[in-house]
Amino acid sequence: MSARFDVALHKFRQQCPYVSKDLLRWFPGHMNKGLKQMQRKLKSVDCVIEVHDARIPFTGRNPIFTSTLTGAKPHILVLNKRDLVITSLIPRIKDQLKAEQNVDNVVFTNSKDQFCRGLKTIKPLMVDLIKNSNRYNRSEELEYNVMIIGVPNVGKSSMINMLRSRNISGRHVLPVGAVAGVTRSLMMKMRINHDPCIFMLDTPGILEPSVTNIEMGLKLALCAALQDHLVGEEIIADYLLYWLNKHRKFKYVDFMGLDEPCDDINKVLLSGAIKYNRIRKVRDFDGKVRDVPDLLETSRHIIKAFRTGELGKVILDIDLLENRPSNKQEVLA
Ligand SMILES: Nc1nc2c(ncn2[C@@H]2O[C@H](COP(=O)(O)OP(=O)(O)OP(=O)(O)O)[C@@H](O)[C@H]2O)c(=O)[nH]1
Ligand SMILES: [Mg+2]
Structure with a gap:
């Protein structure tokens, strides 16, 4: 934290910015179709x-998965993007997921x-879980099918x-990208x-058809689970600023050329x-061209900095972590 400013002098918003739920709803046709295909394939x-984003371990998972896809099958919850989170909190997150949501394999x-050591544990873990499970109609099958x-x-x-x-032959790799909705159809089956x-x-990727909680929707948007332009980059940037201030994360001050929070x-x-x-240049009503700050581009810039970890490692769900550490400890982490 910078010594240039006294945090105690600043009062920050404690209430999440209000956003219409309509902006946070994204359930295009390919998700509906994909979900039905997944259910049939089960x-x-x-x-x-x-797979879920490790920055939001307690929010944003689609409840349709639990009700229709994960129920009777061996299940592993992979919290990915570990490089962007405060790793010292991982053991407590695992404990809480086990205690509150009964998720054993995280x-x-x-x-x-x-x-990555976590990646290396996935294959042996899934083989072990499958071997120890009742495969019903598939008990004679030698090959294992795993759905992500x-x-x-x-x-x-x-x-x-x-x-x-x-040692797997073939150079085919699955397309990936920083924008939500890269994989649009089922199912690339890959050995x-x-x-x-x-x-x-x-x-x-499948989101819930309706948003149940605005802050959860904003967290998903900040983690790029929705397409930015649908929510609005300036809205996402405002939620980011609210969250950073509330949690005393002030790397953005220097990053945005400010003197203080x-x-x-x-x-x-x-x-x-x-x-x-x-x-950017805009033409005035009198025909003159003038320079104006491009707030949309700047919003994209700060959002990208957050997503690449430049503004610090975070757990966006820190408020939901039981016995959470004091702000002082968080800042040091
Ligand atoms: N920092 C970080 N970025 C990651 C990690 N894993 C994936 N990404 C990035 O996250 C973005 C999304 O990755 P994808 O593999 O396309 O995600 P997906 O879940 O298949 O996305 P959809 O097909 O759109 O549902 C890409 O820009 C990846 O490079 C990770 O562990 N850490
Ligand atoms: Mg994909």
């Missing part, structure tokens, strides 16, 4: 891996790091690409292991636009 699946991964599910953009396709053994023979089925998104964006020369 009888040929031996294990379900649910693995934290970084699907951009081929040496999750909300958009959490890293499902990236994870399958990483889990493929190096990831020879012995035992394991196939993974990639699926499109500020809770007004327009002032923060204006300062950032000047610092990064994000200026």
Whole structure:
């Protein structure tokens, strides 16, 4: 934290910015179709891996998964993008998921790091779970089918690409991308292991058809599970600013060229636009061209900085973590 300003002098919003639920609802046709295909495919699946964003371990998981897809099958919850979270909190998150949601198998991964220890534990864990499960109609089948599910953009396709053994032939890799909705249809079936023979089925990210909680929707938007332009970049940037101030995370102050923390998104964006020369030309009513700060581009800039970890590692769900640490400890983490 910078010594230039006295945090005690600042009062920050304690209430999440209000946003219409309509902006946070995104359930296009491909999700509806994908969900039905996934449900039909379930009888040929031996294990379900649910991938979610590690920055929101307690919110944003699609309840339709629990009610229709994960129920009777062995289930692993993979919390991906571990590189963006405060790792010292991982054991407590695991304990709480077990205690509150009865999730036994939780693995934290970084699907951009081929040496990630969490990634390495997934294959043996799923083989073990399948071997110890009742496979019903599939008990004679030698090959294992594993379905990867999750909300958009959490890293499902990236994870399958990483889990493929190096000795698997074929150079085909699944398309991945920073925008939600890259995988739009079921199901790329990809062999990831020879012995035992394991196939993974990639699926499109599926959100809940309706938003139950505005802050949960904003967290999903901030983690890029919805497409930014549908929610509005300036709205996402405002939620980010609210969250950073509330949790005393002040790396944005220098990043946006400010002298001290500020809770007004327009002032923060204006300062950032000047610092990064994000200026656009507009023609006035009298025909003269003038320069104005490009607040949309600057919003994109601060959102990207958050998503790449430049504004610090976070657990956006920190308020939902029981016996959470004091602000002082959080800042040091
Ligand atoms: N920092 C970080 N980024 C990751 C990680 N895993 C994936 N990504 C990035 O997250 C973005 C989404 O990855 P995808 O693999 O396309 O995610 P997906 O869940 O398949 O997305 P949809 O197909 O749109 O549902 C890409 O920009 C990846 O590079 C990770 O562990 N850490
Ligand atoms: Mg995908």
